[in-house]
Structures are given as C-alpha cells and as structure tokens.
Amino acid sequence: MSYEELLTETAQANEQVVVMTAENRALVRNLPAILGKRFIDTGITEQTMIGAAAGLALRGRIPVVHALAAFLTMRAFEFIRTDVGIPALPVKLSGFIPGLLSDANGPTHQAIEDISLLRGIPNMTVYAPADEDDLIKMLPCIWSSPAPAYTRINIRKPVYQHSEYTPGQAETICEGADVTILTYGLLFEQAFAATELLKAEGLSIGLVNMRSLKPVDEQVILKAAKSTAVVVVEDHFVTGGLYTIVAEVLLKHQQTADVLPVSLSEKWFRPGLLPDVLQHEGFTGKQIADRIFAHLTKGKNPSQLLYPQLED
Template sequence: MYEELLKNIAIDDERIVVMTAENRALIRNLPSVLGKRFIDTGITEQCMVGAAAGLALRGRVPVLHALASFLSMRAFEFVRTDAGIPNLPIKLSAFIPGFLSDGNGPTHQAVEDVSLMRGIPNMQVFAPANEQDLAIMLPEILASKHPAYIRICHRPTSFQHQKHFEIGKAEVIAEGTDITLLTYGFMLEQTLIAAEILRAEGKSVGIVNLRSLKPIDEAYLVDLTQKTDLLVTIEDHFVTGGLYSIVAEIFLKNQIQVPVLPIALFEKWFKPARLQEVLEYEGFTGKQIAERILGYHTEAIQPHIVASEFAE
C-alpha cells in the first residue's frame, strides 16, 4: 500500500523525488515508474541527505528511505544541518524502527530515534500505527512544508482508523475514566489487546493513538488529565526522550501533577529474536502490559487503604 500510494502521489506531483540508501524494501517497483526521479545513492545515508537538501533548495520534495537507525543516527548531523536548520521539506521514511527490527542487534535498533529527531528545530515526527494509518497520514506529511521523520509501520491489521488526519492532532480511539493508554506506532497493536484485558477486569479504559508526536496534541493531553485517573505511556523506545518525556514536559510546563506509568525500554536495548519472542521476553505483549498496569493500579490505591485502616 505504501509503495502504491507514494507512486500515485509522485505521478501527480513532479516535485516528488524518491531516494534510497540501498534500501528498496518499500519501493522496489518505483525505479521503472519514476525514472530519473528515483535515486539510489548506495550505502551513503549522509550523502543522500545532503543531495536531498540540494534538490529541496531547487523546489523538489525528496522522500528518503533507509533503516531508521541509520537515518536517525548515522546521518543525524546532516539531517540537523541540511534539513532542520534551513527548514527544507525533506521527508525521512525510516524503515523497521523500534521492535520492528526484531532480529537485529543494538546497532540496527532505533529505540532513541524519536528523542533525536524531535530535538531538531523545524523537524516534525510521525508514527503511523499500521498500513492503513500510514496511508491516511502520508499525503498530509508530504504536503507539509517542514522536514519530517516518519517512523514507518506498514503492518496490515484489522483495526480501522479514523479517515481524517490532521498534523498535531491525536486519534482518540476510546475514552476511559480509570486508565487511558497513550501510544504510537507498532505498539498500538498490543495496546488494543491490553485494553480488552483491562476492560474484562472492570476498568474504564481509554486509548489514544499519538501518531503525530511533533507537533503533538498538547491541548488534548492537558484536558485529558481532568478525565482519567491514570495515564500510561506505551512505546518501543527508550523511556528517555520518547512519549513519556514528551508528556512530562507538557505537564511540567502547565504545572499539572498526575499519575503517569511509563512502559518503555529502560536504559537497555532489546534482545534480538523473532518479533513475538521479543515482545514476550521484554514484557511488551498486550497481556503483560495489562498485568503491569493492574499491578501498578493496585499499588497506587494501597496507601489510601492503609491510611484508612490506621485512622480507625
């Protein structure tokens, strides 16, 4: 779906130039369609970004493809200097971010990419949850005048997203008064499973897909603190710099104190394996997430029970 959508957009808009650093997994059939508007620079992510900046300065909209770890880290200085500082509309399609790099070791794991990319002024950061979400979001992202980092997730799922996407707005899937689960990207799959388990335990559970991480829906998050008892951030990213940090920054800025439980990677890369095995080993299956939340929820109310008994 991604390739077909990008092809159709590029056919209709001659400004689009598709580029890759010898990673054609998402765009194998585009060279014959786009001709000179398809450029493979080889394994040279830095040079690809530099070349894209030159094209952007001449009115093109380059869409770059490489592994998320290499776009966000190997080419970081070039992204910062050649895309961020001049605010050029270079789009970074980052392949296999987070747990999606399952069988790869730490060198190929992009679990700090959100932190790095959102720290660049002018850079927008997006994290579609699946194939349909990506298709809904892509036209708006490509139309933006700013550089953008897209945490690509093109897995097909049965979940049906809201058809409207607006940059900077959250997709509110469900509202709940006990617990609200905040997530993005691939982890929405497991979050939906966790929500069903929590509801079976009698909890009122909200689910929010924060597919636009920068800009993020700050007004909604601030308002949400008045509507739910516990917020849970769920992400296949380091706890530092990702969604948990974003939420903390927003709440501190607005002088809001509210319980927030982070479910993320704490100062460690994940053990490489097949995707399901990674989730189970690291504790990120829907069932494990639900169990962690239920345990936290019990601990959170325990001090009030003890205080009540002591008072008697």
C-alpha cells in the same frame, strides 16, 4: 493501498517529488522503472543521500528518502540537523524497521532513540503511525506540508480502522476514568489488546493513538491526566520519547498526573522473532494489562481486586 502504491500515485501527480534511497529498496522496488531519473539510489551513504536531498529541496523538489531508521537518524544525524533542519527544507524521511520492528537485529540496527534525536531538531516534525492503514491516512498530509518530516514507517496490518488524519491531532479510540493509555506505532496493537482485556474486567480504560509526536496534541495529554493513571506505551527508550513529552506538557501547563511508563529502560532489546521480543521485553497485550492492573491496585487487599487473573 500500500506505501509503494501511495508514493507512486503521489509522484505521478507531482513531478517535483523525487524518491531516494540509501540502498534500501524494500518499500520502493517497483519505482525505478516508473520514475526513471526521479529515483535515486546513492548506495549505503546515508549522509550523502541527505545532503543531495537538501540540494534538491533547495531547487524546488520534494525528496522522499528511505533508509533503515537506525542509520537514517543516527549516521546521518548531523546532515539532517544542518542541511535539512536549519533551513527547514521539505525533505521527507522514511525510517524503515524502527523500534521493535527491527526485531531480529542487535543494538547497532535498533532505532529506539530516533524520536528523541529527531524531535530535538528545530523545524523537524516527527510521526509514528500505528499500522499500514494509519500510515496511508497520514502520509498525504506529511508529504504535502512544507516542513521537514521524519516518519516511522509501519506497514503492519491494522487491528483497527483509523479515522482520517488531521495534522497534529491524536486519535482517541476510547475514553476512560481509571486509565488512559497513550501510545504510537507498532505497540498500538498491543495497547489495543490490553485495553480490551482491562475493559472485560470492569475498568474504565481510555486509549489514544498519538500519531504525531512533534507537533504533539497537548490537549489530549492534558485530558488523559484527568484519569486516575496515565500509561505511556512505546518501543523507545524512556528518555526523550513520549514519556518525556508527557512530562514536558504537564510541566508546561503546571499539572500533575500518575504516569506509568511501559518503555525500554537503559538497555537495548534482545533480538528475536517479534512475538518473542514482545514477550521477553514485556510488551504483549496481557503483560501491559498486568502492569497497569498491578499499578492501579498497589497496596490494596487482594480480596478487593476486580482482576484476580487474566487469561493468555
């Protein structure tokens, strides 16, 4: 099932669902003919769309709104905070091409601070599915919740068949004593590849698909902290995203851990085709595995290494 098919099925089953877009119909091209007046395109006016969605939500509707993630979360931020977050209205924000999925676009179109922005709004919930399979399994819970929600939309084909989604819970793919990788969204695919490479070298590697970043699964983070190292892999600025969330959880529970961030630092990524962006920014499975191995073996004699070379 695709995103559009799920949304069509949901809207046909519940007449309170209204689909809105700020001239971003890539995910919902067929819905105007199906939903009629329950499909609203406000044009390139993200602020107006959010204000209208809040008004509809006050009248019992469930608006599912669509825009490019960068414009949805930044251009309309005050409207999301004030009109949706403060009154805790069930407006469902679908952010298209978030993170590195905005591969061909420059900084103005890159949503790599979106999680930091949206999770800072009281009452807002924040989700980042790993791929289309994960997305379809998560959205029914997200849309049926009374809480406002932001979802990083990800329709890439899966490399792993995900478990059913339980609200607020992460998905543990495997457990490991040497390293636990915490990740979400697009980079789950690369973290999965890195896990397989490191396992082949005899290391005990855990992998967790976080799924929900607010609420966050604190117990899975605390369990990961028992590994020799925790690695956070995310296509987001290191400030305010999962790396910061992990730090907050550890501090809250007065625990420490060796945490390695594989994130974007203080710069936007260089535009290009997605494989080239991943390579240039150091996010391929092999590059992630290399960084993890280098971190684990820092200061050791090369003759002691299990992992002298990884093949491309």
